[in-house]
Each structure stands twice: as C-alpha cells, then as structure tokens.
Amino acid sequence: MIEVLNGIRETIIYDENMSIRFYYNNSFEDYPIHWQPAIEIIMPIENIYTVKIEENTIILNPGDILFISPGVLHQLFAPETGERYILLIEPPLFSNIKGLEALASMFYPYALYTDDSRKNKERMNQLMDNIYTEYSGNSDLKYASLYASILELLVIAGRNKTNLPIDIVNIKNTRSHKYVSKFLDICNYIDEHCTENIGIKELAALSGFSESHFIRLFKQFTNYSYYDYLNRSRITHAKKLLTTMPNSSIVDISLQSGFGSLATFNRLFKSINKCTPTQYRNLQREQ
Incomplete structure (x- = not known):
C-alpha cells in the first residue's frame, strides 16, 4: 500500500x-x-x-x-x-x-x-x-x-x-533526467519550508531557471502549479498539527501551517481530505 x-x-x-x-x-x-x-x-x-x-x-x-x-x-x-x-x-x-x-x-x-x-x-x-x-x-x-x-x-x-x-534520447516527456534531482530538491525544500512565505522568485533562483521557465517545468514535473503544491504541503503539515496539538484552535493550526485566511484553509482542507479540519481531528481521536 x-x-x-x-x-x-x-x-x-x-x-x-x-x-x-x-x-x-x-x-x-x-x-x-x-x-x-x-x-x-x-x-x-x-x-x-x-x-x-x-x-x-x-x-x-x-x-x-x-x-x-x-x-x-x-x-x-x-x-x-x-x-x-x-x-x-x-x-x-x-x-x-x-x-x-x-x-x-x-x-x-x-x-x-x-x-x-x-x-x-x-x-x-x-x-x-x-x-x-x-x-x-x-x-x-x-x-x-x-x-x-x-x-x-x-x-x-x-x-x-x-x-x-x-x-x-528520444523521450518526449520534458521531465528530463538532468532535472530530476533538481526538482526533487525543490519539492523537498517546499515541504520543509511550507509554513514560510515562499515565492516563485526564491524557488526559481534555487532552481537556476528564469521564473517563467521554472513555472512551466515545475508544472510538468509535478502535475501541479507551484501554488497548488505549496498549499498541499501546508495541508499535510496542518494534519500533523491537528494530531499532535489537540488543544490548539483551528485558527492557530491554520496560521502555523502558513495560511493567512481561515476560510481558504478550511476550503482547501476539505477539498483535499473530504472532511473539515475539525472532523479530521475527531476521526484521529477515535482511532
């Protein structure tokens, strides 16, 4: 599995x-x-x-x-x-x-x-x-x-x-092997710093590409836009906090996960996990 x-x-x-x-x-x-x-x-x-x-x-x-x-x-x-x-x-x-x-x-x-x-x-x-x-x-x-x-x-x-x-030599897919390690590092960097204010300019500089080139290659490599990938990393971080910080409010969890808007956090969380943050926390308590 x-x-x-x-x-x-x-x-x-x-x-x-x-x-x-x-x-x-x-x-x-x-x-x-x-x-x-x-x-x-x-x-x-x-x-x-x-x-x-x-x-x-x-x-x-x-x-x-x-x-x-x-x-x-x-x-x-x-x-x-x-x-x-x-x-x-x-x-x-x-x-x-x-x-x-x-x-x-x-x-x-x-x-x-x-x-x-x-x-x-x-x-x-x-x-x-x-x-x-x-x-x-x-x-x-x-x-x-x-x-x-x-x-x-x-x-x-x-x-x-x-x-x-x-x-x-004839692979048509643009995920060329010379980019694999580079974009793995970028994804790991986003996962590790997802609660911070990470921008395209910073990631493009880390990758060595122009901003427009980075945006295109990142989408081709992950099938997600940079912004979607960042938000998913933040939601994953939030799920950990919901489990390990049972006394923290949903607002605090949202802020500590990098979200400036509680409404955006709730909407994305439910879209990805098919339940609200509160429902997720309750499900974890029942297990």
Missing part, C-alpha cells in the same frame, strides 16, 4: 534505522499514478503485474525485476491473486560510494531485468529474498546485512543496464 500520498507525490516512511522501506504485498491492490523521491524496485513472486511508466507499459513476470528512478510518474496494476516485493531506497544512503554518487538517475527512467535481457537475474532474485528475510527479522547485524545485500543488488543492476528498455 501507499501509506502517504500527497496529490501524486508519495512520502515514504523509512525504517527508523536505515533509509529503506520493504514491502511484501499479496493483496489485490492497484497503485494510482504517483512518484516518489526514492528508487523503487519491484519484483513479482507469483503472477503477472503490469506497470505503466509515463507512456510505457511493462509486463512483469515472476522473478522479473524493475528499477524505477526517483521523480518518474508510474502506476501499478495488480492481478486478483499474487505476491510481490517492493523495495524503496533513498539515494543518499549510498552517495558516499564512488560510482554511486548519481544513483538517483542511474536507472532513469527505469531499467528492466528479465530472463531474456539481463545477466545475473537469479542472483538478484536471491538478494531480494535475503533483503526480505533480514528486513522482516531481527537477527544480529541485521542492518549490516541489509546494506551489503542492497549494495550488491545495485552493483549487479548497474553493471548490466547497458541496454535500457527505451531510448532516453
């Missing part, structure tokens, strides 16, 4: 000791179109899954392994019965290793490993099994073993990605 989805951006809740997340999923559940700031690795165990990445449709058979780069829009269609692994890795985890500094764009936009097109897939399958076993257990040196297995998986994948499944 996608635990936190803000619009089309997935926020990943990593393991508290290591910036990875591993899912074993056997439910009949499709994932809507989204992107995340992590490398996503999908491996079906049983039955066939379909993944749509931008304009490309990929059929995954059991044992196939699919790497999806950060910032790439995709969605997953599940069969009525089946099992799959999903591994999410935050790229900075390995950024201090020479050769992996550009891990975020190494597999852009995706890399597919099948019986026909990739070597060492059997070993990659074993490593995914090992990662699942270690992640779900509590053995000695658990995180050292996870680090070693993930690193070996990345090395094998990186050494055998010479024939990418699509011609990057």
Whole structure:
C-alpha cells in the first residue's frame, strides 16, 4: 500500500534505522499514478503485474525485476491473486560510494531485468529474498546485512543496464533526467519550508531557471502549479498539527501551517481530505 500520498507525490516512511522501506504485498491492490523521491524496485513472486511508466507499459513476470528512478510518474496494476516485493531506497544512503554518487538517475527512467535481457537475474532474485528475510527479522547485524545485500543488488543492476528498455534520447516527456534531482530538491525544500512565505522568485533562483521557465517545468514535473503544491504541503503539515496539538484552535493550526485566511484553509482542507479540519481531528481521536 501507499501509506502517504500527497496529490501524486508519495512520502515514504523509512525504517527508523536505515533509509529503506520493504514491502511484501499479496493483496489485490492497484497503485494510482504517483512518484516518489526514492528508487523503487519491484519484483513479482507469483503472477503477472503490469506497470505503466509515463507512456510505457511493462509486463512483469515472476522473478522479473524493475528499477524505477526517483521523480518518474508510474502506476501499478495488480492481478486478483499474487505476491510481490517492493523495495524503496533513498539515494543518499549510498552517495558516499564512488560510482554511486548519481544513483538517483542511474536507472532513469527505469531499467528492466528479465530472463531474456539481463545477466545475473537469479542472483538478484536471491538478494531480494535475503533483503526480505533480514528486513522482516531481527537477527544480529541485521542492518549490516541489509546494506551489503542492497549494495550488491545495485552493483549487479548497474553493471548490466547497458541496454535500457527505451531510448532516453528520444523521450518526449520534458521531465528530463538532468532535472530530476533538481526538482526533487525543490519539492523537498517546499515541504520543509511550507509554513514560510515562499515565492516563485526564491524557488526559481534555487532552481537556476528564469521564473517563467521554472513555472512551466515545475508544472510538468509535478502535475501541479507551484501554488497548488505549496498549499498541499501546508495541508499535510496542518494534519500533523491537528494530531499532535489537540488543544490548539483551528485558527492557530491554520496560521502555523502558513495560511493567512481561515476560510481558504478550511476550503482547501476539505477539498483535499473530504472532511473539515475539525472532523479530521475527531476521526484521529477515535482511532
């Protein structure tokens, strides 16, 4: 399941000791179109899954392994019965290793490993099994073993990605790989400073683009205008405050989340969450 989805951006809740997340999923559940700031690795165990990445449709058979780069829009269609692994890795985890500094764009936009097109897939399958076993257990040196297995998986994948499944040069989508890291940083900056008075001029300067060019590229990358994305980040912040500050008034929550108008806050909150801030707080208290 996608635990936190803000619009089309997935926020990943990593393991508290290591910036990875591993899912074993056997439910009949499709994932809507989204992107995340992590490398996503999908491996079906049983039955066939379909993944749509931008304009490309990929059929995954059991044992196939699919790497999806950060910032790439995709969605997953599940069969009525089946099992799959999903591994999410935050790229900075390995950024201090020479050769992996550009891990975020190494597999852009995706890399597919099948019986026909990739070597060492059997070993990659074993490593995914090992990662699942270690992640779900509590053995000695658990995180050292996870680090070693993930690193070996990345090395094998990186050494055998010479024939990418699509011609990057001819990608029509304007989310070019050279912009991925830059706009991920911009989105993270907005999320971290959403309660402040962030303007287009400031973000355009951070990106290195002119204001008009930034506005166009940001919309193409996130499918949201800068203003819509900022407001969604503020609403996400407000939801946290509604839960952690039960004695604060809705007016205070609105102001602390960066909204100058209570009416605007209430309207946007209900539009996004299908309930009012007060209803949301009451629902959280009941859980």
